[in-house]
Amino acid sequence: MNQEISKNNQSILIVGAGMSGLYSASLFAELGFQIIVLEKRPDPRGIGAIAKGRSINFTLSYRGLLALSKIGLKELAIQKAVAVHSRMVHLKSGGVSKQSYQSTESSGLYSITREDLGKILLEKADLNPNITFQFDVNGIEIDKEKSIAKFQTPKGNFQLTSDFIIGADGIYSSIRSSIQKNCVSEYSQNYFDWVYKEFTLTLEQLQSSGLDFNTVNVWGRDPALLIGLPNSNGTLTCNLIVPKTGPLSSESLESELEIHNLVFQNFSRLSPHISQITKELMEHNWSGIVTMSTRPWSFEDQMVLVGDACHAVVHFYAQGLNASLEDCQVLAEQIMKYPNNRKLAFVEYEKMRKVNTDALSELSLQNFRLLISNSSTVKFEAKSRIEGFLSKHIPSIWKTQYSLVAHSNIPYAKVQSISKRQSKIWKFSGLFIVQLILGFIIFSKRLKNQFIGYQKS
Ligand SMILES: Cc1cc2nc3c(=O)[nH]c(=O)nc-3n(C[C@H](O)[C@H](O)[C@H](O)COP(=O)(O)OP(=O)(O)OC[C@H]3O[C@@H](n4cnc5c(N)ncnc54)[C@H](O)[C@@H]3O)c2cc1C
Numbered sequence: 001m002n003q004e005i006s007k008n009n010q011s012i013l014i015v016g017a018g019m020s021g022l023y024s025a026s027l028f029a030e031l032g033f034q035i036i037v038l039e040k041r042p043d044p045r046g047i048g049a050i051a052k053g054r055s056i057n058f059t060l061s062y063r064g065l066l067a068l069s070k071i072g073l074k075e076l077a078i079q080k081a082v083a084v085h086s087r088m089v090h091l092k093s094g095g096v097s098k099q100s101y102q103s104t105e106s107s108g109l110y111s112i113t114r115e116d117l118g119k120i121l122l123e124k125a126d127l128n129p130n131i132t133f134q135f136d137v138n139g140i141e142i143d144k145e146k147s148i149a150k151f152q153t154p155k156g157n158f159q160l161t162s163d164f165i166i167g168a169d170g171i172y173s174s175i176r177s178s179i180q181k182n183c184v185s186e187y188s189q190n191y192f193d194w195v196y197k198e199f200t201l202t203l204e205q206l207q208s209s210g211l212d213f214n215t216v217n218v219w220g221r222d223p224a225l226l227i228g229l230p231n232s233n234g235t236l237t238c239n240l241i242v243p244k245t246g247p248l249s250s251e252s253l254e255s256e257l258e259i260h261n262l263v264f265q266n267f268s269r270l271s272p273h274i275s276q277i278t279k280e281l282m283e284h285n286w287s288g289i290v291t292m293s294t295r296p297w298s299f300e301d302q303m304v305l306v307g308d309a310c311h312a313v314v315h316f317y318a319q320g321l322n323a324s325l326e327d328c329q330v331l332a333e334q335i336m337k338y339p340n341n342r343k344l345a346f347v348e349y350e351k352m353r354k355v356n357t358d359a360l361s362e363l364s365l366q367n368f369r370l371l372i373s374n375s376s377t378v379k380f381e382a383k384s385r386i387e388g389f390l391s392k393h394i395p396s397i398w399k400t401q402y403s404l405v406a407h408s409n410i411p412y413a414k415v416q417s418i419s420k421r422q423s424k425i426w427k428f429s430g431l432f433i434v435q436l437i438l439g440f441i442i443f444s445k446r447l448k449n450q451f452i453g454y455q456k457s
Helices: 019-028 062-070 074-082 112-128 174-180 203-209 258-266 270-283 321-338 341-376 378-393 401-406 413-429 433-457
Strands: 002-004 012-013 033-036 057-060 086-090 097-099 110-113 130-135 138-143 148-153 156-161 166-167 185-201 215-221 223-230 236-243 287-295 303-305
Touching: 002 223, 012 019, 012 057, 019 033, 019 062, 019 112, 019 130, 019 166, 019 321, 057 112, 057 413, 062 074, 062 236, 062 321, 074 110, 074 112, 097 378, 110 112, 112 130, 138 174, 166 174, 174 303, 185 270, 203 270, 215 341, 223 258, 223 341, 321 341, 341 401, 341 413, 378 433, 401 413, 413 433
Parallel strands: 002 156, 012 033, 012 166, 033 130, 086 215, 166 303
Antiparallel strands: 057 110, 086 097, 138 148, 148 156, 185 236, 185 287, 215 223, 223 236
C-alpha cells in the first residue's frame, strides 16, 4: 500500500507516541498539519499499560505546564495531578527539615502518573480529525531523501509518505539512526553508574510513618538516595537510587536481609513497613539511568528529533519531560517562523535547544550530587533558608537555581550563568558568613532535639 497522508495540507509522520509524540501531534494538528503517529507498542486504551522499567510518575513544572496550556490541557493535567507544596528532607538523626516551595502562579509543582498524562494527551489527539494513529508498528525503515517510511503491523506491510518526519521515539531512536546514516554526526551515550528501583507506600502507610502527602520526600544518604513522590490515588511512589558497585550498591543488595538492613538503618521512619518494602524491592529489577547527547538533530528539511530522541538527562531535576515538551513548542515556533524554509527552521530549532539541553544535563547531575550528599546537611538547610529569604524579599535580584529551573522558562543555559554569578556574589558579599552562623544555630537546635528525643526514649 502506498498512501499519501494528505494532498492539500502539509503532512507530518510522527514516530513514537510517548509524551513528546502525543504532544507534538496535537500541537502541529492545531497549526493545520495532517498527522499520522506510528507507535511500536499496542494501543494503551483499555489496557492501562505503563511503560515497563520507567518511573510511574513525573513532576510537571512551569515549562511543562506552559507547553500543555498551548493545547488547552494545563487545567486537566493539574486536575489529574497532586500539587506538591514543599520538600521534606529526612535527616540522618531521624528529624526532618521542611523546605516550602514559594507559592506563586508560576511555582506550582504537580506530580502526575505517566498513565494519566499519556491518557489525556492521547484522548485530546484522538478527538482531532487531522490525527491518525497506527499502533503495533514494527521494523520502520526510512528513505531519508523522500520521507518515506516502510513498516510492518499485524495487519501487513505499509508504506507512508509525508512532507517530513518527527522522531519522537525516545532514547533508542531509530529516526536518529536514520539521520546519522552516511552523515557527519556526534553521538554519546553513557550509562550512569547508579541504578534505581521503585516501591509504593499506601496512604495508611504514609500516615502511620508521619509523612506529609503533598510533598517531595527526600532521604539523601550518600551512597543511597530515596525520593518519594505522591500519586493522585493517595499512594507514594518511592525511587531508591544506589551505585552499581561498592559496599552499599545494587551488587550488595541482593538478599532480603541486606535490603531490610538498608531500610532499617537509613530510612528509619519507614521501618514499620519494612517487610512490604523489602518484598517489593526484591520483586523488581534495577533500572539503568542513561544519558545521551547527539548532533545533528535533523536531516535537510525531511527529519527532525524531539524529546529523549535528541537528549536524555538524569532525572534528578525532574525536567526531562518538561524540556521535551518545550522542544516541541520551539520546533513549532520555528516552523511557523520560516514557513518556506523548513531546513532553516530545523537548524534554528537545534541552535536554540541544544545549548540548553546540554546545560540541563549538567544541572541535573549537579542536583543529583546535591540531593545525595548535601540535602540533609546544616550547610544546605542554612543556604536554602537564606536563599528563600532573599528570593522572597528581593525576587528581582535573587532567585534560587531550583526556582529558575522549575518555576520559570528562562533557558537552562541562562539559568546556569545566573547561578554561577550568584555563587560568586555569595562568596564575595559575606553571605557565606551568614550561612555559617545560621548553620551553627540549626546544628545546635538539631543537637538539642536529638538530646530531648534521647531523654524521652
Ligand atoms: C525514573 C525517571 C523519572 C523521571 N521523572 C521525570 C520527572 O519527574 N519530570 C520530568 O520532566 N521528566 C522525568 N523523567 C524524564 C521523562 O521520562 C522523559 O524525558 C520523557 O518521558 C521523554 O518522553 P519522549 O516521548 O521523548 O520519549 P519516550 O517516553 O521514551 O517515548 C518514546 C516512544 O516512542 C516509541 N518508540 C520507540 N521506538 C519506536 C519505533 N521504532 N517505532 C515506533 N515507536 C517507537 C516508544 O514505544 C515510546 O512510546 C524521568 C525519567 C526517568 C527514567
